Amino acid sequence: MPDPYRRTRRTARRAAVLRALTDAEGFLSANDLHRRLETEQPRISLATLYRHLNALADSAEIDVIDAPSGQLFRHCSSTRHHHHLICQDCGHTVEITPPVDTWLHDVAAEHGYIATRHVLEAFGRCASCQTPDNNTSG
Numbered sequence: 001m002p003d004p005y006r007r008t009r010r011t012a013r014r015a016a017v018l019r020a021l022t023d024a025e026g027f028l029s030a031n032d033l034h035r036r037l038e039t040e041q042p043r044i045s046l047a048t049l050y051r052h053l054n055a056l057a058d059s060a061e062i063d064v065i066d067a068p069s070g071q072l073f074r075h076c077s078s079t080r081h082h083h084h085l086i087c088q089d090c091g092h093t094v095e096i097t098p099p100v101d102t103w104l105h106d107v108a109a110e111h112g113y114i115a116t117r118h119v120l121e122a123f124g125r126c127a128s129c130q131t132p133d134n135n136t137s138g
Helices: 012-023 030-037 046-058 100-110
Strands: 063-067 070-074 083-087 093-096 121-124
Touching: 012 030, 012 046, 030 046, 030 070, 046 063, 046 070, 063 083, 063 121
Parallel strands: 083 121
Antiparallel strands: 063 070, 083 093
């Protein structure tokens, strides 16, 4: 579990990674982030980028989600517990706070469990990406 009080060592590369994630409108894959960093950090390898991303995630400075396309990364402005609504086409992301926590604890207790953690990420199409052909649910 990430330790929000543990901060990572600051380097120019790590700062560039965090800045690129902060400037992005939504979640990015490591490959997309690597392409964005090419001009500012031309010598950063994908392996080095993953090390920085893992360190930032371990210190709770960025959010990581497992999407159908693979891991995605984002710097979130919120330090409180939250979830995301993510456009599956353009990646635009909105932070949401659904009533899942109360519901989850009630359902867990009903079945003799104590919920210790959960993951909820919702995917769909933002208003800009919706067309009459692709705005079905499912």
